[in-house]
Amino acid sequence: MGEYRNIGLETEVDLASPHRLVQMLLEGALDKIAVSKGCVQxxxxxxxNTHITWAVSIINGLRMSLDKTQGGEIAQNLDDLYDYMSRRLMEVSRDNDLAKLDEVTSLILEVKSAWDAIPGTVKGDANTPSEAGPTSGGIAESA
Known part of the structure; x- marks a missing residue:
């Protein structure tokens, strides 16, 4: 069963726009944090620790993909936020504090909510007409 799920995920990744890839990464981080919370309980x-490490890796991947040159202040703010989230998750590995998991979940949900609200003309989706191109201030394509 997991094999079919992996094939479906690979197909979705191959066909996804940069915008959708970021959404998928945010969803993946949320999933790993939720599983980690159950493990703590x-x-x-x-x-x-395995799931926290995965979540940190996903967040660090988002962080590394930021284009700070084009994204300016917004990209720098996201970089700072992703750094904070990673540090908080690493603290959970040390002290098993569920409140920190909830805090990071809330922060990711805020980022995801903003990301999901980006208009179709900016997303760069293949199925969406795009006059504005695939980026928004240099960050929509990267994270």
Whole structure:
């Protein structure tokens, strides 16, 4: 079953616009944090740390993809936010504080909400007419 899911995910990634890829990464980070929270509650420390590490890797990937030259202040603010989220998640690995997981979840949901609100003309989706091109201030394409 997992094999079919992986094929579906690979296909979606191959066909996704840069905008959709960022959405998928944000969703992936939220998923890993949710699984990690369940692991904390069950005392499954090894599994918890594995999922936190995945979430941190996803967030760091978003951070590395920022175009600070084109994105300016917005990209720098996102960089700072992603850095903060990563540090908070690493703290969870140390002290198992569920409030920190909830805080990072809330922050990611805010970013995702803003990302989801980007108009179709800016997203660069293949199925959406785009007069503005695939970027918005240099960050819509990167994160």
């Amino acid at each position: 069950r005392g499954e420390i090894d599994k918890q």
